[in-house]
Amino acid sequence: AGHASEFETALKAHMDYREEKGDSRHWDVYVPVTGDKLNRYTVRSCCKPWAEQDSYRAWTREHIGNHFNETVHPHVESYSHNYGVIDTENSHWGEGTEANYVGVTTWDVKPGKGAQADAAIAEMSQLAKDNNWSRNWSWSYPVGGSNQVTLATPYKNYADMAPMEESFYEFAKKHLKSTKKADAMFKEFNGSLSNSYYGIYRHNKELSMSHDEE
Numbered sequence: 304a305g306h307a308s309e310f311e312t313a314l315k316a317h318m319d320y321r322e323e324k325g326d327s328r329h330w331d332v333y334v335p336v337t338g339d340k341l342n343r344y345t346v347r348s349c350c351k352p353w354a355e356q357d358s359y360r361a362w363t364r365e366h367i368g369n370h371f372n373e374t375v376h377p378h379v380e381s382y383s384h385n386y387g388v389i390d391t392e393n394s395h396w397g398e399g400t401e402a403n404y405v406g407v408t409t410w411d412v413k414p415g416k417g418a419q420a421d422a423a424i425a426e427m428s429q430l431a432k433d434n435n436w437s438r439n440w441s442w443s444y445p446v447g448g449s450n451q452v453t454l455a456t457p458y459k460n461y462a463d464m465a466p467m468e469e470s471f472y473e474f475a476k477k478h479l480k481s482t483k484k485a486d487a488m489f490k491e492f493n494g495s496l497s498n499s500y501y502g503i504y505r506h507n508k509e510l511s512m513s514h515d516e517e
Contacts, residue, residue, distance in 0.1 A: 310378035324366045332510040337503045390442035393428035402457035410496035412450040420495035434478045
């Protein structure tokens with residue numbers, strides 16, 4: 304508490320340092336704009352294979368050293384570190400997608416319902432792709448902890464978050480040509496998941512690594 308300015312200055316300095324050292328990863332910073340813990344920062348990089356983790360860790364030890372601990376750490380209250388697996392087959396992000404904000408929904412997968420959840424996600428995603436659903440989205444699965452699934456939706460601005468004239472349920476009914484089939488698909492999805500949580504995050508470009516190369 305009370306270290307926000309110092310923290311951001313230190314984090315930006317550390318990002319610049321990593322760029323100068325030739326970091327092979329691009330790190331982006333997101334901050335919550337909803338909820339009751341607005342002093343949190345998510346630093347994220349995507350997407351690398353597991354085999355790359357070892358070489359990247361070795362590179363970090365050799366080239367980055369204790370720079371983070373010496374600059375950023377004194378201003379941090381607590382940390383958490385997570386890996387996630389992106390479901391690229393069922394996601395549809397698209398090249399050049401503007402993600403100035405990201406809406407993130409996380410569900411708990413009910414015990415014994417993992418296969419049902421996977422099948423429902425695949426069915427809904429394929430329907431959206433085949434019929435050009437206008438939103439972009441990304442499914443992912445956290446590694447470790449409880450069994451969960453996360454859906455991320457990018458937004459250009461707040462206006463982009465407004466409810467669409469046609470909900471996904473109405474979209475599904477139209478393209479399945481059956482209310483019964485749409486209801487069955489949603490029943491499979493909702494029946495496999497519980498305890499959803501939704502949050503909105505802003506992409507803090509000032510603290511993220513430069514996008515000049517993109």
